[in-house]
Amino acid sequence: AQRVTQPEKLLSVFKGAPVELKCNYSYSGSPELFWYVQYSRQRLQLLLRHISRESIKGFTADLNKGETSFHLKKPFAQEEDSAMYYCALRVRGLTGGGNKLTFGTGTQLKVEL
């Protein structure tokens, strides 16, 4: 069965320090992974998708199929990065082209001054 694991409930770093939020997945099919972010008092929103291979707000994430990981990284943390981060896995296609996502339990990132 599909599963997304985020081992850290809370990650606390100092401003300017590197950040790595861990995400591991278990899925028998071809994986498609996402990072979603929820800033305080804001709705959950997409941060990045592995298929886009882009950097958003300085964050990057590389899909490592050998290690079944999709860790989120940023070289220098900023105070505004403090938020809840969710890793998500596209589970299967739905009729008509839609998809379901399985989410991890989330990691709260706290960037301290």
Place this chain on the structure above:
Amino acid sequence: DAGITQSPRYKITETGRQVTLMCHQTWSHSYMFWYRQDLGHGLRLIYYSAAADITDKGEVPDGYVVSRSKTENFPLTLESATRSQTSVYFCASHTGDGKNIQYFGAGTRLSVL
């Protein structure tokens, strides 16, 4: 941001009462989803819908009922609320365009006393 709205934002009810949470989207997205967000569990899918009059169960459907008579609305009903249903509920929608991006509402915080 006003594309998907949830109401009410906050709700307090008592055990045994019926409660309906509303979700409305203006994008004409085919797919809509209901999640609950709980500490330690992350986001779990309750129900989803691929189109009007097409709904299906997610990971945790027990105690919930959905309907989708119109594309833009996807109400979630707790038929007889229990304390274990105290949670934050998120509605999301998805175009089915292959990008697999879900767009979330602001959430409804429900307390069952």
